[in-house]
Amino acid sequence: xxxxxxxxxxxxxxxxxxxxxxxxxxxxxxxxxxxxxxxxxxxxxxxxxxxxxxxxxxxxxxxxxxxxxxxxxxxxxxxxxxxxxxxxxxxxxxxxxxxxxxxxxxxxxxxxxxxxxxxxxxxxxxxxxxxxxxxxxxxxxxxxxxxxxxxxxxxxxxxxxxxxxxxxxxxxxxxxxxxxxxxxxxxxxxxxxxxxxxxxxxxxxxxxxxxxxxxxxxxxxxxxxxxxxxxxxxxxxxxxxxxxxxxxxxxxxxxxxxxxxxxxxxxxxxxxxxxxxxxxxxxxxxxxxxxx
Amino acid sequence: xxxxxxxxxxxxxxxxxxxxxxxxxxxxxxxxxxxxxxxxxxxxxxxxxxxxxxxxxxxxxxxxxxxxxxxxxxxxxxxxxxxxxxxxxxxxxxxxxxxxxxxxxxxxxxxxxxxxxxxxxxxxxxxxxxxxxxxxxxxxxxxxxxxxxxxxxxxxxxxxxxxxxxxxxxxxxxxxxxxxxxxxxxxxxxxxxxxxxxxxxxxxxxxxxxxxxxxxxxxxxxxxxxxxxxxxxxxxxxxxxxxxxxxxxxxxxxxxxxxxxxxxxxxxxxxxxxxxxxxxxxxxxxxxxxxxxxxxxxxxxxxxxxxxxxxxxxxxxxxxxxxxxxxxxxxxxxxxxxxxxxxxxxxxxxxxxxxxxxxxxxxxxxxxxxxxxxxxxxxxxxxxxxxxxxxxxxxxxxxxxxxxxxxxxxxxxxxxxxxxxxxxxxxxxxxxxxxxxxxxxxxxxxxxxxxxxxxxxxxxxxxxxxxxxxxxxxxxxxxxxxxxxxxxxxxxxxxxxxxxxxxxxxxxxxxxxxxxxxxxxxxxxxxxxxxxxxxxxxxxxxxxxxxxxxxxxxxxxxxxxxxxxxxxxxxxxxxxxxxxxxxxxxxxxxxxxxxxxxxxxxxxxxxxxxxxxxxxxxxxxxxxxxx
Numbered sequence: 001x002x003x004x005x006x007x008x009x010x011x012x013x014x015x016x017x018x019x020x021x022x023x024x025x026x027x028x029x030x031x032x033x034x035x036x037x038x039x040x041x042x043x044x045x046x047x048x049x050x051x052x053x054x055x056x057x058x059x060x061x062x063x064x065x066x067x068x069x070x071x072x073x074x075x076x077x078x079x080x081x082x083x084x085x086x087x088x089x090x091x092x093x094x095x096x097x098x099x100x101x102x103x104x105x106x107x108x109x110x111x112x113x114x115x116x117x118x119x120x121x122x123x124x125x126x127x128x129x130x131x132x133x134x135x136x137x138x139x140x141x142x143x144x145x146x147x148x149x150x151x152x153x154x155x156x157x158x159x160x161x162x163x164x165x166x167x168x169x170x171x172x173x174x175x176x177x178x179x180x181x182x183x184x185x186x187x188x189x190x191x192x193x194x195x196x197x198x199x200x201x202x203x204x205x206x207x208x209x210x211x212x213x214x215x216x217x218x219x220x221x222x223x224x225x226x227x228x229x230x231x232x233x234x235x236x237x238x239x240x241x242x243x244x245x246x247x248x249x250x251x252x253x254x255x256x257x258x259x260x261x262x263x264x265x266x267x268x269x270x271x272x273x274x275x276x277x278x279x280x281x282x283x284x285x286x287x288x289x290x291x292x
Numbered sequence: 293x294x295x296x297x298x299x300x301x302x303x304x305x306x307x308x309x310x311x312x313x314x315x316x317x318x319x320x321x322x323x324x325x326x327x328x329x330x331x332x333x334x335x336x337x338x339x340x341x342x343x344x345x346x347x348x349x350x351x352x353x354x355x356x357x358x359x360x361x362x363x364x365x366x367x368x369x370x371x372x373x374x375x376x377x378x379x380x381x382x383x384x385x386x387x388x389x390x391x392x393x394x395x396x397x398x399x400x401x402x403x404x405x406x407x408x409x410x411x412x413x414x415x416x417x418x419x420x421x422x423x424x425x426x427x428x429x430x431x432x433x434x435x436x437x438x439x440x441x442x443x444x445x446x447x448x449x450x451x452x453x454x455x456x457x458x459x460x461x462x463x464x465x466x467x468x469x470x471x472x473x474x475x476x477x478x479x480x481x482x483x484x485x486x487x488x489x490x491x492x493x494x495x496x497x498x499x500x501x502x503x504x505x506x507x508x509x510x511x512x513x514x515x516x517x518x519x520x521x522x523x524x525x526x527x528x529x530x531x532x533x534x535x536x537x538x539x540x541x542x543x544x545x546x547x548x549x550x551x552x553x554x555x556x557x558x559x560x561x562x563x564x565x566x567x568x569x570x571x572x573x574x575x576x577x578x579x580x581x582x583x584x585x586x587x588x589x590x591x592x593x594x595x596x597x598x599x600x601x602x603x604x605x606x607x608x609x610x611x612x613x614x615x616x617x618x619x620x621x622x623x624x625x626x627x628x629x630x631x632x633x634x635x636x637x638x639x640x641x642x643x644x645x646x647x648x649x650x651x652x653x654x655x656x657x658x659x660x661x662x663x664x665x666x667x668x669x670x671x672x673x674x675x676x677x678x679x680x681x682x683x684x685x686x687x688x689x690x691x692x693x694x695x696x697x698x699x700x701x702x703x704x705x706x707x708x709x710x711x712x713x714x715x716x717x718x719x720x721x722x723x724x725x726x727x728x729x730x731x732x733x734x735x736x737x738x739x740x741x742x743x744x745x746x747x748x749x750x751x752x753x754x755x756x757x758x759x760x761x762x763x764x765x766x767x768x769x770x771x772x773x774x775x776x777x778x779x780x781x782x783x784x785x786x787x788x789x790x791x792x793x794x795x796x797x798x799x800x801x802x803x804x805x806x807x808x809x810x811x812x813x814x815x816x817x818x819x820x821x822x823x824x825x826x827x828x829x830x831x832x833x834x835x836x837x838x839x840x841x842x843x844x845x846x847x848x849x850x851x852x853x854x855x856x857x858x859x860x861x862x863x864x865x866x867x868x869x870x871x872x873x874x875x876x877x878x879x880x881x882x883x884x885x886x887x888x889x890x891x892x893x894x895x896x897x898x899x900x901x902x903x904x905x906x907x908x909x910x911x912x913x914x915x916x917x918x919x
Contacts, residue, residue: 015378016813057865059865059866059867060859060861060865060866061867063859063861065861066855067851067852071852074851075844075847078843078847082840088840091840095840097762098727101766103771104770105766108771108774109770109774109775110869111705111774111775111869113871114870115869115870116770120767123766126759126762127760130755130758131752131759134755135751135755138755145792197870198869200372224488247526277748279751280748
């Protein structure tokens with residue numbers, strides 16, 4: 001492939017991915033609605049909301065609030081760019097992690113009780129999912145023998161050897177997507193969308209875009225799990241993996257009620273880490289037996 | 293100038309200037325002396341680096357046998373031995389003075405083996421006695437530059453103090469002793485300087501002479517003297533088994549001598565006490581009672597850094613025994629995670645910083661345990677950057693204490709308006725300690741190395757610990773930013789900042805930013821030569837590996853500046869925060885992470901686990917020899 005074709009594809013992915021992620025979230029809303037015997041909004045409602053927000057008059061409480069919203073967007077977008085360029089997975093993780101911390105700091109900068117409550121909870125969420133996410137990425141890297149995303153796409157057997165890591169990533173996805181039972185930070189019935197509450201208009205749109213990039217990055221990590229020489233098979237299975245992950249997240253969202261923050265910490269700290277450790281142990285055993 | 297002479301100057305100049313300032317009666321003269329010393333130290337350390345760089349050597353060795361005092365040549369070894377005994381005697385005297393048996397016992401436990409050793413080794417010469425390699429240069433730069441900035445800052449901070457002459461004398465001698473320790477190749481010299489830092493630390497913590505200060509000082513003395521005892525026994529073992537007192541020779545011996553592991557484990561133990569690792573952390577927490585410049589000095593460029601310096605220095609010896617590597621890494625990992633969890637529950641800024649220091653040193657020690665060329669590079673990078681950021685943070689906290697009379701993070705709300713310069717410096721301190729490329733740069737290496745070298749438990753503690761660390765720093769950052777749309781404070785609340793504060797904080801901010809932008813050069817010109825001389829390879833030599841991190845830094849700066857410039861606030865754009873339709877006064881929920889889990893309980897658990905690991909380390913050292 002010519003370099004400029006590759007570059008064009010990469011740029012297209014970087015620009016379009018968040019909107020595709022948003023459409024996926026639109027589908028998610030419809031399916032959730034159907035599960036609850038509702039009709040639900042149109043698929044593109046998420047995007048309509050986004051463009052409407054951009055056109056609104058900017059209202060703000062102070063300037064740092066905006067600075068940190070932009071930082072959040074820039075860092076998660078940068079993480080996604082690094083991912084598309086096929087660079088180091090750990091640096092990508094760090095950039096995205098810094099981004100999510102900025103979101104919480106942004107919520108702290110305003111003097112607002114709900115915003116602060118949300119920011120505190122957001123930080124606890126980060127403490128809950130980040131270790132699991134990092135361990136999952138490390139295990140992927142160790143198994144593939146490289147932390148470069150470009151190399152990882154050349155490895156075929158991740159799903160077969162790391163099924164439990166995939167399970168752990170779904171737990172991370174539940175938190176990242178602010179779904180029950182771990183939507184403690186944005187809990188709309190009690191703290192009215194928490195860290196986002198003091199953002200409005202275009203600034204709220206900025207945080208939304210950031211959120212989509214985060215989501216797109218997660219989906220990117222999921223696509224690492226299956227690779228085949230046959231590009232059609234590869235793409236179909238990748239889409240299937242995303243669909244499975246999303247459906248599981250939805251079912252969990254619909255059958256569970258919100259848990260407390262303590263329960264969330266306990267669950268990810270135990271379940272997430274145990275699942276990954278078990279997967280690690282299985283690999284080590286298999287290696288010692290000589291199967292792989 | 294000759295590098296050996298520069299090194300000697302870096303040791304003796306601060307000591308002499310310290311004594312000189314003590315002798316000067318007038319405060320203005322003292323201040324001038326201290327100020328001149330600070331500038332000279334910075335220049336001397338830079339000259340030392342330049343000397344190393346221009347000669348192109350990785351290691352420069354010197355013999356310093358005699359010193360001329362009044363025309364009579366006195367062997368330096370003899371002088372140091374005499375001073376060392378005086379020091380031991382003084383420790384025992386302190387023990388008697390405070391009626392503390394433990395101090396007396398620890399004093400005797402150092403005095404006796406050293407007495408025997410001095411008698412045995414009489415006439416034994418160590419050549420070379422001074423070894424300057426890049427690790428020593430890095431340490432000298434950190435000590436001399438960061439240390440001097442802190443001392444200049446203290447000139448203002450201690451302005452109204454009654455005993456400032458003694459204070460500054462001890463502070464400067466401290467720097468001299470630190471430099472002495474990093475240049476010494478003779479283990480007895482190293483030990484002497486090690487114990488001088490113990491004494492300086494004791495005197496500085498005791499400075500205010502209150503009951504609490506005395507108690508904290510004594511606790512620090514007990515812990516670090518205990519480490520000194522381990523060090524003394526290590527030296528005796530080394531001399532009896534290997535018949536050398538040269539650290540260089542010990543490290544290249546390859547650990548084949550009988551009883552080679554035991555002294556290494558003992559030295560590691562000494563380093564743990566100095567670096568306040570769990571379970572020895574309580575002395576550093578107590579040291580908070582000292583004036584803030586003392587905390588800044590202890591936490592950034594001196595004292596605790598000597599502990600991790602020793603570990604990095606003996607890291608080739610730690611690699612002799614795999615289980616030792618494991619146990620050292622575990623102590624670091626336990627300290628990192630334990631202090632991160634404890635820090636979340638604190639609101640006292642100095643206490644948060646103290647826990648964060650222990651945690652950061654834990655990271656460095658983890659690197660030493662992992663012991664690959666990557667990991668040791670990460671250790672040194674962490675050491676440099678931690679010194680700058682931590683000094684900056686302590687100094688800003690000190691200014692806030694002076695200007696706003698609080699050490700409580702919850703009360704730092706609105707700091708962005710009250711003390712904009714200080715708040716900005718504080719933010720830069722926090723950013724550089726946890727965000728790219730500082731924390732991340734070394735952290736990334738560390739994590740990947742730990743993962744690929746197979747330290748699963750360490751990775752687990754590291755992964756949880758770093759997430760929790762982000763939590764408590766983000767909470768702090770948020771609090772100082774919390775503010776309304778504009779800063780319309782009454783003029784009385786706004787305070788004008790002293791020039792000395794502005795200059796010293798500004799200097800450290802400049803250091804922090806320059807170091808992050810030049811991270812690749814720092815690695816290339818300072819860290820790599822040392823790594824090359826130890827491992828024969830340099831892990832990082834292509835710029836591409838650090839490029840994303842530097843882009844992140846630029847991205848960060850760019851976003852902040854551009855948003856400040858382009859986001860305009862007109863009165864009609866300002867909204868009020870959502871209160872759910874109610875109107876009430878509220879205090880921000882800083883106690884969100886309340887103490888449902890008591891500090892003591894968490895401390896107890898981590899102390900317990902760490903104690904087992906430390907005991908295991910000593911047992912391993914013994915058992916490998918016996919079996």
